[in-house]
Each structure stands twice: as structure tokens, then as C-alpha cells.
Amino acid sequence: MIAKDLRSGVEQLGNMIAEAACIVPFTGAGISTECGIPDFRSPGGLWTRNRPIAFDEFVASADARAEAWRRRFAMEATFAAAKPGRGHRALASLYKAGKTPAIITQNIDNLHQVSGFRADDVIELHGNTTYARCIGCGHAYDLLWVKQRFEEAGSAPDCTICDEPVKTATISFGQAMPEDAMRRATELAQHCDLFLAVGSSLVVWPAAGFPLMAKNCGAKLVIINNESTEQDDVADLVIRHDIGETLGPFVGN
Numbered sequence: 001m002i003a004k005d006l007r008s009g010v011e012q013l014g015n016m017i018a019e020a021a022c023i024v025p026f027t028g029a030g031i032s033t034e035c036g037i038p039d040f041r042s043p044g045g046l047w048t049r050n051r052p053i054a055f056d057e058f059v060a061s062a063d064a065r066a067e068a069w070r071r072r073f074a075m076e077a078t079f080a081a082a083k084p085g086r087g088h089r090a091l092a093s094l095y096k097a098g099k100t101p102a103i104i105t106q107n108i109d110n111l112h113q114v115s116g117f118r119a120d121d122v123i124e125l126h127g128n129t130t131y132a133r134c135i136g137c138g139h140a141y142d143l144l145w146v147k148q149r150f151e152e153a154g155s156a157p158d159c160t161i162c163d164e165p166v167k168t169a170t171i172s173f174g175q176a177m178p179e180d181a182m183r184r185a186t187e188l189a190q191h192c193d194l195f196l197a198v199g200s201s202l203v204v205w206p207a208a209g210f211p212l213m214a215k216n217c218g219a220k221l222v223i224i225n226n227e228s229t230e231q232d233d234v235a236d237l238v239i240r241h242d243i244g245e246t247l248g249p250f251v252g253n
Contacts (some may be wrong), residue, residue, distance in 0.1 A: 002238045009239035010249055016220060016237065017250070020194035023094055026104045026210055027112070030199025030225055031087040034244045036078060037109055055175035058167060059135065065156035065165055072129065072168055073147060079129065084115035087198060090247035092116035104185045106200060106207050108170045123185050125177065125207045127170035136164025143168075177206065189214040196222050199243050202229040211235075 003009030017023065029039035050071060057064045084092070092115040094100040102121040103112055108129040112122045132141040139161050146166060149157035157166050171177060185207075189195065195214035202208040202223075211231055215221045220236040223229055224246050232238045239246050 001236065002232065002240065006239070006241045006245060009237070009241065010246060012237055013222060013224075013239065013246070014250070016194055016222065017094070017099070020099065020192075020220070022192045023100045023194045023196060024102070024104065024188045024192040024214065024219075025091045025094070025100060025196045025198055026106075026200065027087075027091070027198045028106045028200025028202075028225075030201075031085065031243050032082070032107055032109055032111055032199070034085045034087075034242075035082040035109075035111060037082050037111075038078075052173055055172040058172060059165060062155060065167070066150075068167065069146065069150055069156050072143075073150075075129075076143070079109060082109060082111060084111045086244035086248040086251055087246075088112060088115035089252075090250040091196075091198070093250060093252055095121070102184070102188055104188060104210060106204065108168075123181050123188070125171070125181055125185060127168070127178070129168045129170050131169050132166050133169040134159035134162060134164050134166050137162040140169070141166055182206070185210055186213065189219075190217045192219050194222065195219045196224065197229075197231070197235075198224045198247070200225065200229070201227065202231050 003012060033039055053064050053068045058068055088111050091103060095117055102123055103117055104123045104125065105112055106126050108126055110128055110130045113119050132143060132146050136159060139159055146157055158164060159166055189210045190213065192214055195211055197211045202211065211221055215234055222237045223232060223235045224239045224243055226240060
């Protein structure tokens with residue numbers, strides 16, 4: 001059911017939250033746009049200005065690796081300045097109240113952790129852009145270390161342990177999804193009684209399958225997104241309004 005207006009949508013959402021014992025939020029880029037982080041797919045989004053660099057291209061081409069790191073460094077000020085928005089803080093309130101065991105996110109910005117979620121309780125399906133990782137042995141690196149090496153050598157650095165390329169700890173096109181994150185997200189979707197899909201276009205698979213999985217396992221499904229999604233028809237409640245305004249009343253509850 002599509003909420004007829006913001007007020008009625010917030011009221012219905014509040015009743016569903018009050019009745020639920022286990023709430024699992026699932027977030028996409030839309031929850032972070034009010035924090036100053038642009039999304040990828042919308043008009044003017046990052047991918048309309050720069051073609052994504054696929055994982056196999058990153059591995060095969062030194063030029064592609066250098067370009068990937070140039071793009072990341074160009075975004076550093078944006079990511080560094082971003083603070084959790086009303087949506088992040090509202091979901092963190094549910095977490096602190098014991099209503100939410102963990103959160104599933106497609107986002108890579110680390111804002112759920114900053115808002116109050118323990119890092120172990122943020123299930124990052126697409127990784128995290130605030131640090132780097134060797135694609136071979138998995139050793140983690142600080143971004144400052146990568147930047148210093150990049151500026152000194154003029155090329156993307158390799159791992160000091162195994163000599164494989166180092167990239168942001170994100171999941172690129174063509175890269176395998178993180179098995180542990182997918183397993184934990186599956187368990188959460190299968191065992192909640194309210195699933196909140198917030199700020200996701202629900203077009204990127206397999207991540208987009210989790211709302212449907214939760215619904216099929218008996219949970220109520222709420223979709224909060226400015227634009228329509230292909231899963232609106234199966235949702236128990238759809239709120240097509242600003243995420244910050246929709247979730248703002250639940251900050252601190």
C-alpha cells in the first residue's frame with residue numbers, strides 16, 4: 001500500500017515499528033544523499049559522469065588502477081565531511097533500543113558505524129570505501145598510506161606482503177560478493193518480522209533479493225524511497241517521500 005501522504009505514512013510506520021520484535025533495515029544510497037554523498041544511478045550521479053571500472057579491468061590494467069585511485073582521492077573531501085543524517089540516526093535509535101539486531105547496507109560510506117552501530121553489526125554487501133584491502137591476501141591498508149605511495153610512485157601501490165594490487169575495500173562490478181556478508185544478510189532477512197528497505201532502487205542483484213526474501217518468510221515489508229521500485233507492489237507499506245523527513249520523527253525513540 002502506498003501512503004497517501006507523509007503524515008499518514010509516518011503514522012503507519014510508527015505502528016509497525018511498535019508492533020515488531022525484530023526489525024531489519026536494508027539501506028541504499030538514498031539514505032546518504034542528505035549527508036552530501038551523491039548516489040550512483042540518478043541523473044547527475046557518479047556513474048553518469050564516470051564509467052564504472054570493472055574488477056577485471058582493475059586487475060588487468062595499471063592505468064585502470066591509477067584512474068580508480070584518482071577518482072577515490074577526488075572524493076575524499078566529500079566522504080570525510082559527511083556526517084550521519086536523520087535516517088542513519090533513526091535506524092541507530094532502533095538498534096540501541098534492541099529492536100534491530102543488525103543492519104544490511106549497499107552503502108560504502110561507513111555512516112552507519114558512525115551513527116552508533118557496532119562495526120560487526122553493519123552487514124556491508126558492497127564493502128567499505130574508507131580503507132583499502134589487498135585483492136590477493138586481504139591485508140588492510142589505511143587510505144593515507146595508499147595516497148602517499150601513489151604520489152611518490154605515480155602509480156597505484158601493490159601489497160607489501162604478496163605484491164597483488166591494493167584497492168578500496170569495496171565490491172566492484174564483476175567481483176565476487178562477500179560470502180560472510182551474504183550469509184548473515186540471508187539469516188537476518190529470514191528471521192525478522194519487519195524489513196525496512198530505505199533509499200534503495202532495488203535494481204542491483206543479488207542485494208535486491210533480500211526484501212523479497214524477508215517478505216516470503218513472513219515479514220512485513222516497508223519501502224521508503226523517493227522513486228518507485230519494482231517491489232512496491234508486494235510491500236505492505238510504501239512511503240515515497242524524503243527519507244530524512246520520514247525517519248526523522250524516530251530519531252531518539
